Amino acid sequence: MITPTREHAEYTGWKSIEWNQASVSSHDAVLISTNHAKYNLKELAEWAPVIVDTRNAMVSVPSRPGQVTKA
Secondary structure (H helix, E strand, C coil): CCCCCCCCHHHCCCCCCCCCHHHHHCCCCEEECCCCCCCCHHHHHHHCCCEEECCCCCCCCCCCCCCEEEC
16 A cells, blocks of 8 residues: 655555456556566566566566567
8 A cells, every 4th residue: 555655645545456467467558667676577478468668677578579668
């Protein structure tokens, strides 16, 4: 759950989705805005239909042609 911050108080209480195939694949796209080692990017490539990668996190992860867009 997102905790209060001065900059983005409007997001307080929002929750992340569960990390599983059903949750990830039910969304149109995934945005990578921070590159964290905690997340299994191989699973993400298997589950997400479209990935917008703003941190070049997917550079060494096999993906389908056109699946990953670098932003």
